Amino acid sequence: MFRAHYQHKRDSTNYIFWKTVVGCDLYLGYGRLPPIVGCQLYYALLDCHLTHGSDMILDVDPVSFHLLDGVNHLVLRRILGLGHHSGIPQLYSELGIYPLLVRRLELALRYLAYLVALPSSHLARKALTDAESLRACGFASWLGDMAYVLRNLPFDMPPLPTLGQMSSAWCDDFIKLLRRRCRAYVHGWVNAQPSLSLLHGRLEPFKEEPSRVVHLTRRHYLHRVTVADHRLALTRLLCGSFHLRGVHRPGSDIPLDDRLCRKCGLEVETPEHVLLLCRDAETAQARRELQDRLRLDFHYDLELPKSHAEAHVTLQQLIFHWHHVVPAARFIHKVSKCWHWFGHVLPTELMEDEPAFEGEHLDDSDTEADGW
Numbered sequence: 001m002f003r004a005h006y007q008h009k010r011d012s013t014n015y016i017f018w019k020t021v022v023g024c025d026l027y028l029g030y031g032r033l034p035p036i037v038g039c040q041l042y043y044a045l046l047d048c049h050l051t052h053g054s055d056m057i058l059d060v061d062p063v064s065f066h067l068l069d070g071v072n073h074l075v076l077r078r079i080l081g082l083g084h085h086s087g088i089p090q091l092y093s094e095l096g097i098y099p100l101l102v103r104r105l106e107l108a109l110r111y112l113a114y115l116v117a118l119p120s121s122h123l124a125r126k127a128l129t130d131a132e133s134l135r136a137c138g139f140a141s142w143l144g145d146m147a148y149v150l151r152n153l154p155f156d157m158p159p160l161p162t163l164g165q166m167s168s169a170w171c172d173d174f175i176k177l178l179r180r181r182c183r184a185y186v187h188g189w190v191n192a193q194p195s196l197s198l199l200h201g202r203l204e205p206f207k208e209e210p211s212r213v214v215h216l217t218r219r220h221y222l223h224r225v226t227v228a229d230h231r232l233a234l235t236r237l238l239c240g241s242f243h244l245r246g247v248h249r250p251g252s253d254i255p256l257d258d259r260l261c262r263k264c265g266l267e268v269e270t271p272e273h274v275l276l277l278c279r280d281a282e283t284a285q286a287r288r289e290l291q292d293r294l295r296l297d298f299h300y301d302l303e304l305p306k307s308h309a310e311a312h313v314t315l316q317q318l319i320f321h322w323h324h325v326v327p328a329a330r331f332i333h334k335v336s337k338c339w340h341w342f343g344h345v346l347p348t349e350l351m352e353d354e355p356a357f358e359g360e361h362l363d364d365s366d367t368e369a370d371g372w
């Protein structure tokens, strides 16, 4: 029934996306638009199209909704600098943006909170009462659609009660519950992906507070690492966009020989092995430079791990640290470069023949800004 509206809003979002985020990328270079600025453009110019009419038009038709969700994924991947085939949960967990289905439902629930607070003589309140009557008789209605959307969410939510049990306070609590369950769902989705192993069990660092578990937020490295190529290399490593030979689903039938490190051939090729355990000469040299930099700048002696499990912990401690993430990102960029991006061409490679922007030296400087 509303397919034309979804199509129109998809086209509007695409048009604005190309005029803003892609336009900045074309001007600055792929991935050089800071994700923080990308998110500001997203909320200021794109979100209004993606959520337009969502208080009235509930997403009961998955085909229509996919028109908007598809372009939403495209935008979020571009903001993070990931490829077109990257997974989905990391788009939400790393940018701190809730899934579109949940944001559109939340707007409908906020509209419901407004409606239930209206006096019974108000026409909109009368329409809501009629919708409840239709729903009770099993006919299609706005409240019936909302109950349907709630039942078909990818995580559990309590069923929609009758109108008599609803109030503004109930709506507010229900929205909080929706957001809480959604965060837990995204967290579980991330943890179920073998390619996102570095994100499993991580603690989000803060400048003046102890690290803690945060399921959805704009991650520290997106603004702490200000050199675009370093940030892209780190983001792609964390988001599983490097094609490492040893990263597969459990039970995969790929022969062991095809999963071994392409440089030393001694162990399975994983991020931990490549970055902290492999004996390849160039990688070992980059590791020594990282140790020197950490010692000089932070008086921190990085002890190299002996096993895969130790390497996993060490790598997470380096990346999920407010200060150490900056040299760690440069190290990851350097290693990725000497491994030829693990067989995957980074779009930014095309930019490396171009002169860097004034004040941005790709190899040597790590200007530590406190944020955008």
Ligand SMILES: [Zn+2]
Binding pocket: 261, 262, 263, 264, 265, 266, 267, 273, 274, 277, 278, 279, 280
């Ligand atoms: Zn190796």
